[in-house]
Every structure is written in structure tokens, then in C-alpha cells.
Amino acid sequence: MENTHNIERHEYDVIVIGAGGAGLRAAIEARQQGKRTAIICKSLFGKAHTVMAEGGAAAAMGNVNSDDNWMVHFRDTMRGGKFLNNWRMAELHAKEAPDRVWELEAWGALFDRTKDGKISQRNFGGHEYPRLAHVGDRTGLELIRTLQQRVVALQQEDYETHGDYEAYIKVFAECTVTRLLKDGDAISGAFGYWRETGNFVLFDAPAVVLATGGIGKSYVVTSNSWEYTGDGHALALLAGANLINMEFIQFHPTGMVWPPSVRGILVTESVRGDGGVLRNSEGKRFMFDYIPEVFKDKYATTEEEGDRWYTDQANNRRPPELLPRDEVARAINAEVKAGRGSPQGGVFLDVSTRLPAEEIKRRLPSMHHQFKELADVDITAEPMQVGPTCHYIMGGVEVDADSGAAAVPGLFAAGEVSGGMHGSNRLGGNSLSDLLVFGRRAGAGAAAYVDGLAARPKVESELVDAALEEALAPLNRSGENPYEVHHELQRTMNELVGIIRKAEEVSEALEAVEKLKERVRMVGAAGSRIYNPGWHLAIDLRNMVLVSECVARAALLREESRGGHTRDDFPGMNPGWRRKLLVCSTADGASVQVEEKLQPSMRDDLITLFDRDELSKYLTDEEMAEFDGIAKS
Amino acid sequence: MSYKAKFKVWRGEGGEGKLEDFTVEVNEGEVVLDIIHRLQATQAPDLAVRWNCKAGKCGSCSMEINGKPRLGCMTRMSTFEEDETITVTPMRTFPVIKDLVTDVSYNYQKAREVPSFTPPSGVKPGEYRMKQVDVERSQEFRKCIECFMCNNVCHVIRDHEENKTNFSGPRFLMRIAELDMHPYDVADRQDAAQEEHGLGYCNITKCCTEVCPEHIKITDNALIPMKERVVDRKYDPLVWLGNKIFKRSSSNSK
Numbered sequence: 054m055e056n057t058h059n060i061e062r063h064e065y066d067v068i069v070i071g072a073g074g075a076g077l078r079a080a081i082e083a084r085q086q087g088k089r090t091a092i093i094c095k096s097l098f099g100k101a102h103t104v105m106a107e108g109g110a111a112a113a114m115g116n117v118n119s120d121d122n123w124m125v126h127f128r129d130t131m132r133g134g135k136f137l138n139n140w141r142m143a144e145l146h147a148k149e150a151p152d153r154v155w156e157l158e159a160w161g162a163l164f165d166r167t168k169d170g171k172i173s174q175r176n177f178g179g180h181e182y183p184r185l186a187h188v189g190d191r192t193g194l195e196l197i198r199t200l201q202q203r204v205v206a207l208q209q210e211d212y213e214t215h216g217d218y219e220a221y222i223k224v225f226a227e228c229t230v231t232r233l234l235k236d237g238d239a240i241s242g243a244f245g246y247w248r249e250t251g252n253f254v255l256f257d258a259p260a261v262v263l264a265t266g267g268i269g270k271s272y273v274v275t276s277n278s279w280e281y282t283g284d285g286h287a288l289a290l291l292a293g294a295n296l297i298n299m300e301f302i303q304f305h306p307t308g309m310v311w312p313p314s315v316r317g318i319l320v321t322e323s324v325r326g327d328g329g330v331l332r333n334s335e336g337k338r339f340m341f342d343y344i345p346e347v348f349k350d351k352y353a354t355t356e357e358e359g360d361r362w363y364t365d366q367a368n369n370r371r372p373p374e375l376l377p378r379d380e381v382a383r384a385i386n387a388e389v390k391a392g393r394g395s396p397q398g399g400v401f402l403d404v405s406t407r408l409p410a411e412e413i414k415r416r417l418p419s420m421h422h423q424f425k426e427l428a429d430v431d432i433t434a435e436p437m438q439v440g441p442t443c444h445y446i447m448g449g450v451e452v453d454a455d456s457g458a459a460a461v462p463g464l465f466a467a468g469e470v471s472g473g474m475h476g477s478n479r480l481g482g483n484s485l486s487d488l489l490v491f492g493r494r495a496g497a498g499a500a501a502y503v504d505g506l507a508a509r510p511k512v513e514s515e516l517v518d519a520a521l522e523e524a525l526a527p528l529n530r531s532g533e534n535p536y537e538v539h540h541e542l543q544r545t546m547n548e549l550v551g552i553i554r555k556a557e558e559v560s561e562a563l564e565a566v567e568k569l570k571e572r573v574r575m576v577g578a579a580g581s582r583i584y585n586p587g588w589h590l591a592i593d594l595r596n597m598v599l600v601s602e603c604v605a606r607a608a609l610l611r612e613e614s615r616g617g618h619t620r621d622d623f624p625g626m627n628p629g630w631r632r633k634l635l636v637c638s639t640a641d642g643a644s645v646q647v648e649e650k651l652q653p654s655m656r657d658d659l660i661t662l663f664d665r666d667e668l669s670k671y672l673t674d675e676e677m678a679e680f681d682g683i684a685k686s
Numbered sequence: 687m688s689y690k691a692k693f694k695v696w697r698g699e700g701g702e703g704k705l706e707d708f709t710v711e712v713n714e715g716e717v718v719l720d721i722i723h724r725l726q727a728t729q730a731p732d733l734a735v736r737w738n739c740k741a742g743k744c745g746s747c748s749m750e751i752n753g754k755p756r757l758g759c760m761t762r763m764s765t766f767e768e769d770e771t772i773t774v775t776p777m778r779t780f781p782v783i784k785d786l787v788t789d790v791s792y793n794y795q796k797a798r799e800v801p802s803f804t805p806p807s808g809v810k811p812g813e814y815r816m817k818q819v820d821v822e823r824s825q826e827f828r829k830c831i832e833c834f835m836c837n838n839v840c841h842v843i844r845d846h847e848e849n850k851t852n853f854s855g856p857r858f859l860m861r862i863a864e865l866d867m868h869p870y871d872v873a874d875r876q877d878a879a880q881e882e883h884g885l886g887y888c889n890i891t892k893c894c895t896e897v898c899p900e901h902i903k904i905t906d907n908a909l910i911p912m913k914e915r916v917v918d919r920k921y922d923p924l925v926w927l928g929n930k931i932f933k934r935s936s937s938n939s940k
Binding site: 104155158160171194205206280313 | 699700713714715716717720726727731732733734735736737738739740741742743744745746760762783784785787790794797798801802803805809810811812814815816817818821824825828829830831832865868871901
């Protein structure tokens with residue numbers, strides 16, 4: 054049997070867990086700063102969930118409308134997040150996104166172009182100007198491929214210099230990390246297994262960047278793939294780091310609703326950005342009835358004005374189909390509940406009457422393909438049926454905005470697994486840019502941390518033994534089938550901590566999660582260690598229940614509705630809650646504690662970018678008095 | 687609406703295996719990958735299959751369904767008769783790890799052998815200016831989701847293990863074409879395409895184009911134009927002379 058002494062072992066300066074946009078960008082940065090870097094990913098290299106991103110990367114380059122700049126982008130991001138965002142992250146993001154997009158072009162990315170040959174930019178929900186750099190509706194694929202190819206380019210450089218492609222950057226594909234290891238307080242490495250063989254592997258490294266994405270697989274209806282089991286969230290918690298904003302989950306308004314097997318798969322927001330409209334069973338464009346007070350002056354009130362906006366944005370307001378995602382998702386939910394839904398339980402999203410067929414195929418090729426192949430629907434001739442789907446978690450590891458550092462020395466996080474940047478609701482297009490901006494920063498943060506270390510932390514053999522025992526346990530049990538437990542968890546979260554929440558239901562979910570924890574401890578996996586999905590799921594379940602508990606506990610505490618957290622029993626936004634972050638941690642590795650923490654006030658030069666009128670909709674009277682003081686001086 | 691389907695699924699590891707029979711429920715609107723997942727959940731929890739997005743965007747669930755390379759997630763059950771036995775096997779060109787999962791490392795190795803995008807020195811990020819028509823050719827090839835079914839189906843390596851060393855397969859010959867057609871790429875790729883990556887092995891049977899789930903016209907738009915570029919250079923006496931002189935002078939300067 055394996056033990057600490059004969060286990061496969063690798064030494065690196067920085068290990069990056071996750072090979073989506075954030076992970077790859079972090080690894081590229083660490084390697085460019087001369088660090089020996091490992092990329093560890095559960096799937097094959099280049100398959101990460103980033104490929105699913107369709108719409109684009111938001112960056113205020115001003116290529117289509119020269120009035121755009123970082124300040125406008127910053128304002129849109131804060132508005133979208135209902136002012137709960139970590140404002141420093143929103144600032145860095147808005148300022149650095151253009152450079153990160155241009156850099157991709159220098160690495161070979163081919164974005165769609167404007168007439169004068171620049172990168173084209175498209176409209177998207179919550180963005181004041183056309184801002185999303187895109188490639189048709191497959192921008193995520195372009196991003197992941199470009200970063201993948203950049204990693205290969207660096208490997209080719211290393212081959213030239215050292216005669217070894219993998220001298221400074223190596224991809225460990227189909228490898229799952231189950232535990233982070235520490236020496237005292239500081240990170241010393243990570244423990245995992247090869248999916249292919251079931252053999253264990255130990256990484257000895259002083260810095261770990263988490264870039265594992267989200268938690269969608271705890272829900273039944275989700276746009277997320279099997280990889281989204283909250284691994285990074287759980288690894289961070291178990292290593293002693295904090296999670297924030299876990300109550301905020303984005304339900305993307307437009308997922309496919311039929312056929313049942315593809316329910317939840319994403320229908321890009323670009324459909325609406327490019328002119329698609331939402332209608333109920335009565336044929337009404339219902340979004341005009343759902344413009345919230347805080348956005349009243351920014352959205353068109355008639356169909357005519359909304360339609361004119363596509364060609365003349367200077368003199369018209371945008372159509373309400375392009376409200377932030379949380380608003381649209383709730384509106385669709387309400388229409389279906391009121392009995393005005395489509396035959397298959399969604400609403401109609403129609404682009405067929407809005408654009409010529411050829412134009413639809415050119416702008417939305419993968420949507421055309423997806424509906425044709427999976428639902429036998431021709432979107433150039435008939436409307437789609439769509440409904441909300443669990444898409445993205447705003448919450449994640451609490452990090453330092455500038456370096457991506459978590460509370461545990463040596464631990465960093467970037468992308469969806471980190472929290473703060475998007476506040477209570479993420480704008481479409483802000484995810485791809487987030488990955489690039491904070492992936493780079495976390496890679497640089499990890500490199501700088503390694504440079505500043507006096508001595509390399511050591512891997513404690515007892516921790517490795519414990520991790521090994523934990524990972525093997527399901528194989529040695531003849532307990533319940535893990536798929537059953539997983540389905541039960543998904544149903545619980547979907548029904549009780551879904552898009553609309555209330556105290557009784559969330560409490561019920563917490564009781565159910567408690568019981569599921571017991572069952573997770575008892576699940577058994579039949580078969581060998583070689584590529585055994587049942588065993589892999591049994592291990593992932595630990596992460597899913599832990600993270601689900603965070604979501605439910607935070608959701609129960611936050612007694613207001615804001616962004617991706619809607620409480621039926623507390624329908625309004627409460628300014629008193631705006632600055633409060635709910636911080637999750639675990640002391641014993643099994644149960645979750647939540648504490649309130651106040652977010653620091655926005656810097657003076659940032660808060661004065663907003664009008665007094667707008668701020669007064671979000672801030673407390675006390676905060677407004679403070680603002681008036683700043684504005685006067 | 688639901689019925690019981692007969693499946694034969696290849697099971698095995700370590701070079702050995704056989705087709706196993708299953709009878710399994712099928713519901714309206716389902717695809718082959720759904721059925722494989724149902725087998726995992728109800729009858730064979732350790733059945734190995736790769737998958738990710740379940741929407742034809744990541745290229746993970748490549749398999750052979752009734753002998754044809756297909757994405758499991760994009761093959762609707764309604765395309766089969768209810769009484770038809772459906773046979774699911776792993777991709778044949780790559781070594782099987784277990785069940786439907788194959789060792790596709792050949793592809794990653796070939797990817798690494800294609801020199802990366804090489805822009806001219808002096809163009810700074812943000813200064814790139816390209817026309818839409820000029821990027822469209824390469825954009826078509828960048829739609830590739832790396833399902834590796836084109837390489838799997840290509841007879842040059844499907845039936846000839848010995849050709850794998852000298853042949854990069856349609857996927858990476860297309861990658862070379864993509865870079866060669868990139869408006870800003872300045873690397874010379876045509877000789878290498880022929881001599882190092884085995885473009886000459888391709889005899890344009892278009893099997894790769896037929897299986898491409900992204901409907902990329904690999905043969906017509908990438909491989910044939912690439913062959914033409916190589917041929918133009920080979921038989922153009924001026925280019926030939928220029929090459930000789932260039933090669934000689936560069937070897938002298940070493």
C-alpha cells in the first residue's frame with residue numbers, strides 16, 4: 054500500500070488548481086515570473102468550464118463607443134452588484150481589463166472586428182456601452198484556447214532553453230486535489246489522486262492558487278458541468294480560509310427548459326444583446342412591467358424606444374430585456390408562476406422576428422447549432438423556450454484585492470472561486486475579464502509570496518497519511534450509492550435554497566444537509582481505483598455538502614433581498630445590510646460558522662463617481678451624511 | 687414516452703475488454719450520454735466516460751456509436767429505432783485506459799510540436815488592426831473543440847500505428863493552416879507542414895470533415911489550401927532559389 058514514503062511526489066514553487074481562464078492566466082504569470090509552476094486539473098487540458106462562456110469579455114476599450122472608459126465600467130459593475138462589491142476589486146478590474154484582452158490578441162486570439170479593424174464590442178445586460186470583446190458566441194472557447202496555446206508557447210521556450218518542455222510549467226490533467234497541506238499556519242502543498250489510475254500524488258509547494266470555479270453541481274437545474282463541485286471553496290475552508298457572500302448565487306435567466314436532459318444549459322445573453330426579446334404566453338414583452346425603482350431612469354418604457362436603442366444609443370434608453378441578470382431571472386420566474394409561461398415551463402425568447410436568418414446564424418452560430426441539434430428548434434424561424442438556471446456563485450474565498458491572497462499564508466484564489474468582485478450579482482461579460490485580471494494578479498501574488506519566504510514550509514507526513522486514508526475510505530465501504538446522495542442534495546438545494554427563498558424552507562434545507570452529511574460519510578464506491586467515477590463522486594460529495602451548508606446558512610441570516618439572494622419573507626433591499634458581509638468558516642472541518650463583517654467604505658475618489666440620487670437608493674442615511682461631507686470638500 | 691433500449695457498451699481496462707449488454711430506460715429528448723450516465727447511476731457505477739459541458743462545446747465525450755465517431759452529448763436517442771441495439775465503443779485510434787476513456791496524449795504531444803503564433807516584433811498589444819474578412823478564415827478553424835474525432839477517424843493513423851510519429855493528423859495540420867492564414871503570423875510554416883507534420887500523407891478523403899461536430903470544412907478550407915501553398919512554393923523556381931540562398935546564408939551565419 055502507498056504511504057507517505059513511496060507516494061508520487063513533485064516539488065514546485067507554485068501550484069495552480071484548476072485550468073480554466075483564471076488558473077491558466079495565474080500559471081502563465083507565475084511562470085513568466087520565473088517560478089516552477091504546476092497546473093492541476095480534473096479534466097483534460099483545454100476542457101474547463103470557461104469554454105461554456107459565450108457572450109464575451111467586458112473591457113472598456115471604447116472601440117465601438119469612445120465615451121466608454123474604466124469609470125463607466127466601474128459604475129456599471131457596482132450597480133450590477135447592488136453596491137455590495139469589493140470596490141477595490143471592481144476598480145482594478147475595470148482599469149486592467151483592456152490590457153488583459155489586448156494581451157490575448159498578442160498571444161494569437163482572433164476576436165471579431167470593427168469596421169476600422171479593432172476588436173469589436175457588443176452590448177450586454179447592465180453595461181452602459183457596447184463593451185464585450187467577443188468571437189461570435191464562443192468567446193470562452195477562444196479565451197481558453199488562447200491561454201492553453203500560450204502555456205504551450207512558454208513550454209516551447211523552455212524546451213529551447215532547457216531541453217525539456219516541462220522544465221518550468223507542467224499540466225497534471227485528470228488529477229483531483231482532495232486536501233491542501235500546511236506546515237503550521239502556512240501552505241506547504243497539496244494531496245490528490247490521478248483519475249486515470251487512482252494512484253495518489255503529493256505536491257510539495259509553498260504557494261497554491263485556487264481557480265476551481267463554482268458550485269453549480271449542488272443544484273439540479275444548472276448550466277455547470279460535473280467539475281463544479283465547489284472543490285476550491287471546500288479546500289479553502291478546510292485549510293482555514295474564509296468564504297464570503299455565499300448566499301449570492303446567480304440564476305441565469307435563460308437556460309434551455311426542454312428537452313429534460315438538457316434543462317439548464319445556457320442560452321447566451323447575446324441573444325438579447327443582439328435584439329432578442331422575451332415574451333409570455335400572451336405574446337407580451339413582459340420585462341417592461343419589471344423595471345425596478347433603482348433602474349427606472351436607465352431603461353426604455355416603451356417597445357418603440359427600446360427598439361430604437363439598438364441603432365441610436367445616444368438618444369434612447371436600453372430595452373428592459375437587458376436589465377441585470379437577477380432582475381430578468383426573477384421576472385421570468387414570476388411570469389411562469391402567474392400561469393403565463395410557455396408550454397414547457399419557461400417563457401419565449403424570440404430572435405426570429407427580430408433579425409434576418411442569415412444574421413442570426415452569423416452572430417449566434419452556436420445557439421443556432423445547440424437548439425437545432427438538442428431540441429430540434431430552428432431559432433431563425435421560431436422562438437426558444439427559456440427559464441432560469443443555476444449559473445454562477447458570486448461568493449467565494451475572501452481575498453486581498455491586489456494579490457488574491459487568502460487568510461492562510463501561501464493560499465491564493467482567483468476567478469469564480471474567489472468572492473467580492475461581483476458583490477451580490479455579476480454582470481454578464483464581467484466573468485471572462487475577471488478571470489484574466491485576477492488570474493494574473495493571483496499568479497503574481499503567489500510568485501511574490503514565494504520570493505519573500507525565508508524557508509520553504511515542510512510537508513507533514515501525518516497530514517498526508519490522513520488525506521490518503523480519507524480518499525481511500527469510500528472504496529473500503531459497502532455503503533449507499535453516491536449518485537443517490539448527490540441527487541438528493543441537488544433536489545434539496547434546488548427546491549429549498551433556489552432562486553426565491555424563505556426562512557422555513559432554508560431551515561428545512563439545513564436539516565436535510567445535516568442528514569446528508571451523515572450519508573456522505575457512509576457512501577461506498579464499488580469497483581477498482583482505475584478511472585472510477587463512483588469513487589470520484591463519493592470524494593466530491595464532501596465538498597458539495599460543506600459548501601451547500603455555507604450557502605444555506607448565509608441565506609438564512611441575510612434578511613433582505615439583493616442581487617442573487619431573494620427572500621420572499623424580506624422582499625426589499627435594506628441599506629443596513631449593504632455593507633455587511635457574511636463570512637463562513639469551519640473550525641472542525643464538518644460544521645460551518647457564519648459571522649458578520651463590515652466592508653470598508655469606498656475610497657472618496659470612487660464614491661464621488663456616482664450621483665447623489667443614485668447613492669441614496671443604496672446607502673443608509675448615515676452613509677449619505679458622510680458622502681455629503683466628502684462631496685463638499 | 688419512455689422505453690427500454692438495448693445497449694452494448696465496451697467495458698475493460700489494461701488492454702482487455704469486451705462488449706457488455708445492458709437494458710436501460712430512455713426518456714423523451716435524451717442523448718446517448720444521458721443513457722451512459724443512467725447506466726452509471728443504476729447499473730455500473732464505475733463505468734468510465736469523459737464528459738464536461740453536455741452541450742457540444744468542450745469536446746470531451748467523443749466515442750464511437752454504432753461504429754461512427756460521435757459526441758455522446760449531441761447524439762439524440764430519437765435518431766435510433768426503439769428496437770435497435772446501440773453499440774458504444776471508445777475511439778479506436780487511441781489506446782483505451784478504461785471503458786470509453788482513451789489515452790489522447792498523442793494529440794497534446796502533436797500540439798506542442800507546432801510552433802506557436804509568431805507576431806512581428808514591434809507590434810504592441812492593442813495595436814493590432816485586422817479586417818473581419820481577413821480573420822474569418824482562421825476563425826473557422828478556431829471553432830475546433832478538440833474532440834479529436836478527426837484524428838480518430840483519419841485512416842492514416844487509424845489503421846497505421848507506425849504513422850503516428852510522422853503525422854500530426856487533421857487537427858494539427860489545420861492548426862498550422864490557421865496560423866499560416868493568421869494576418870499577423872510571420873513564421874514560415876509551409877515546409878514544416880509537409881516535412882515534419884506529414885501533410886503529404888493526407889489524400890483528401892474528407893473523413894475528418896464528415897465527423898467534425900463543429901462542421902468545420904477541414905479538408906476544403908484548411909488541408910487543401912495548405913497543400914496548394916506547399917506545392918506553389920515547391921514548384922516556383924524563384925521561391926526555390928530564394929530558399930536555397932536563404933538557407934545557405936542562414937547556415938553560414940551560425
